[in-house]
Amino acid sequence: MPDNGSPTDLADEASSRVRGRRTVAVAESLTGGLVSSALAKAPAASEWFRGGLVAYSGEVKHDVLGVPPGPVVSADAAEAMADGVRKLLSADVAVAVTGVGGPGEQDGCPAGTVFVAVVTADTCRTEHHRLDGDPGKICAEAVTATLALLLAAL
Numbered sequence: 694m695p696d697n698g699s700p701t702d703l704a705d706e707a708s709s710r711v712r713g714r715r716t717v718a719v720a721e722s723l724t725g726g727l728v729s730s731a732l733a734k735a736p737a738a739s740e741w742f743r744g745g746l747v748a749y750s751g752e753v754k755h756d757v758l759g760v761p762p763g764p765v766v767s768a769d770a771a772e773a774m775a776d777g778v779r780k781l782l783s784a785d786v787a788v789a790v791t792g793v794g795g796p797g798e799q800d801g802c803p804a805g806t807v808f809v810a811v812v813t814a815d816t817c818r819t820e821h822h823r824l825d826g827d828p829g830k831i832c833a834e835a836v837t838a839t840l841a842l843l844l845a846a847l
Contacts, residue, residue: 700731700833703840708735710847711786717843718784719745720758720774722765723792723807727836743782748774754791757781764800766791768819771810779812786813786846790839794828804828807835811846818846 698706711717719729729745732738746757754760758777760770771789779787788811795804807822820842824834 698837698841700727700836700840701734703837703844704731704735707732707840707843707847708737708741710844711741712737713740715785715847716741716743716783718743718778718782718787719839720748720778720787720789721745721839722748722754722774722790723794724790724832724836724839725749727832728788728790728839731836731840743784746778746781764802766793766800766802766806766808768808768810768821771808772812772817772819775810775812776817779814786811786843788812788839788843788846790835792822792824792831792835794831796828805831807831807838809835809839809842811842813846816846818842 726747748754751765760773774789775787792807793799805824810819824831
């Protein structure tokens with residue numbers, strides 16, 4: 694994965710792009726709150742960051758975020774997570790990440806499989822990443838990929 698900057702730098706850039714113009718929400722599974730944490734530390738976060746939901750279990754993804762029945766490690770799941778949290782938290786833009794940290798597989802996907810989606814009321818963009826490393830490294834790289842996609846959508 695190319696180096697897109699540190700999570701802190703990416704979150705600071707997101708803040709400068711949305712402050713006074715848009716609100717942002719996050720739904721995350723694999724990263725367990727790390728994306729939300731990065732955004733919450735960004736300048737003036739209270740003005741634009743609506744919050745985040747850690748939907749680690751499949752039941753939370755389905756019951757709270759509206760992910761349709763089926764695999765929770767997929768582009769469709771990431772898109773539904775983003776759209777669900779956007780509506781739930783009344784945000785203009787939402788980003789979501791789901792994947793497999795490892796060491797084993799999930800939903801037939803090997804460790805390192807990550808799907809990221811960003812949605813607005815009118816648009817949806819999804820990326821699929823294959824990351825290498827131990828669960829900690831995969832999570833860290835997934836945070837960077839998630840914040841980079843958010844920036845690309847802004």
